Amino acid sequence: MIRTLKFNLMKAILIIPLLICYVVSGQSKDSIAIAQLIINDYKTFNNWDYKKHVQHCQPHYILIENGDIMSLQDEVNYFRKNAHRSIKRTDQFNFFSIRVQRNFGYAIYELESTIEEDGKSKFYKWTESAICEKAARGWKLALIHSTVVK
Numbered sequence: 012m013i014r015t016l017k018f019n020l021m022k023a024i025l026i027i028p029l030l031i032c033y034v035v036s037g038q039s040k041d042s043i044a045i046a047q048l049i050i051n052d053y054k055t056f057n058n059w060d061y062k063k064h065v066q067h068c069q070p071h072y073i074l075i076e077n078g079d080i081m082s083l084q085d086e087v088n089y090f091r092k093n094a095h096r097s098i099k100r101t102d103q104f105n106f107f108s109i110r111v112q113r114n115f116g117y118a119i120y121e122l123e124s125t126i127e128e129d130g131k132s133k134f135y136k137w138t139e140s141a142i143c144e145k146a147a148r149g150w151k152l153a154l155i156h157s158t159v160v161k
Contacts, residue, residue, distance in 0.1 A: 042111060042116070048149075051067065064090060069146070069153045070083065103123045123136050142154040
């Protein structure tokens with residue numbers, strides 16, 4: 012009996028760290044995918060690629076920014092309206108937290124952007140949060156909430 016107890020204790024000591032590594036690595040893999048999704052989505056602004064933006068989003072996607080609530084279609088219209096503009100956008104992300112729970116994840120991050128247009132450069136800084144949903148083909152944006160930092 013004592014021998015069985017020692018054996019079971021040994022198994023637990025060996026298995027628990029492996030389980031923790033497995034859970035953490037899965038969380039880490041999803042967290043990296045969510046961060047990459049957000050970064051890649053902001054790249055669509057450089058050439059107003061609304062088709063790629065739509066691929067990154069759930070159909071029910073919402074953007075909350077500057078007191079406005081925009082649907083995915085509103086953003087597509089914004090991209091189309093601005094497609095004639097030639098900008099160079101450089102983004103720097105500082106992710107504070109990315110949490111994943113089953114098929115949902117959220118990220119809290121700071122975004123600093125320099126946008127160059129017509130020889131002029133403007134600097135912007137936001138604190139943002141994003142809610143993502145895991146879909147059949149990976150993570151998709153469901154909501155972004157953006158607040159300008161002054």
